[in-house]
Amino acid sequence: MSDTVIRIGPALAVAVVLSAIAATAIAYLGRTGHHRAVAWASVRAAVQLGLLALVLGVLVQHLWASAGFVAIMALVAAWTSAGRVLDRRPTVGEAATMLLPVAAASIVVVAILVAAGVLPSTGLAVIPSAGIMIGGAMNTTSLAGRRAFDELSARRGEVEAAMSLGISDYHSRMEVCRSAAATALVPALDQTRTVGLVTIPGAFVGMVLGGASPADAAVMQLFVLFSILAVSSCALVLTTELVGRATLPRAAEARHV
Structure with missing residues (x-):
């Protein structure tokens, strides 16, 4: 089923990281003033979802x-x-x-x-x-x-x-x-x-x-x-x-x- 929606693997991990980097870079180059917030939000999202995946089975x-x-x-x-x-x-x-x-x-x-x-x-x-x-x-x-x-x-x-x-x-x-x-x-x-x-x-x-x-x-x-x-x-x-x-x-x- 996962392959039907999206293929889980190393390529997806690279795509996720590149997407976060691209979002931060675009915010920086566009002088939005939010590039640090974008980078921090991306890191937080990764950490929080990782923790949720670990504890959700218990919750x-x-x-x-x-x-x-x-x-x-x-x-x-x-x-x-x-x-x-x-x-x-x-x-x-x-x-x-x-x-x-x-x-x-x-x-x-x-x-x-x-x-x-x-x-x-x-x-x-x-x-x-x-x-x-x-x-x-x-x-x-x-x-x-x-x-x-x-x-x-x-x-x-x-x-x-x-x-x-x-x-x-x-x-x-x-x-x-x-x-x-x-x-x-x-x-x-x-x-x-x-x-x-x-x-x-x-x-x-x-x-x-x-x-x-x-x-x-x-x-x-x-x-x-x-x-x-x-x-x-x-x-x-x-x-x-x-x-x-x-x-x-x-x-x-x-x-x-």
Whole structure:
């Protein structure tokens, strides 16, 4: 089956290394300022996936261990989004605040699906499902937060003008940042709109190659896409609320710039 998808061997290992080097070199030559981040992300991905491959067999055998791993995923995702949104190293409290948009909806959805019997109560089902949803929510949270703060900074005069007319701080800020933050949902929307036309998702291909019918694979892929869209929508709304209410420190700083 592995040969049907991609040939595993020394040539693939070389291709993986060359891809990481090429990504770093292009980022450097293009003066993006992200070449170190690209290199470090590549190294981290290799190490983390290697460790996951070693421990996954143990984790999936115990539901409590799988739940603990999901909690770790949520914490890392919240920390990552907090750093992106605030554009600095976050505090523990700030990362904890970001757990709301990053992980709350995903954990609730997974818990409901397990309780309803739709999702098997096994690590092999819970970990990937939660990971996919938390990853989607993390991306949306990071994009929404950054866009909202950037818009508030660029249009702070409009916020102050609205407040001078008697409009509350919250409504003045939301009027400026809501539409900008909403663009964070575009990747999830485009992924859903173009599935089967532009992209053939890995879950769909994997299920078909594993012996499932195309119809069953399509239903499973729709579940993945719609779940990502749902948790991403929640992440967008919650992140925008956090920014609008000046809950995060950077929001308060932006208000007084």
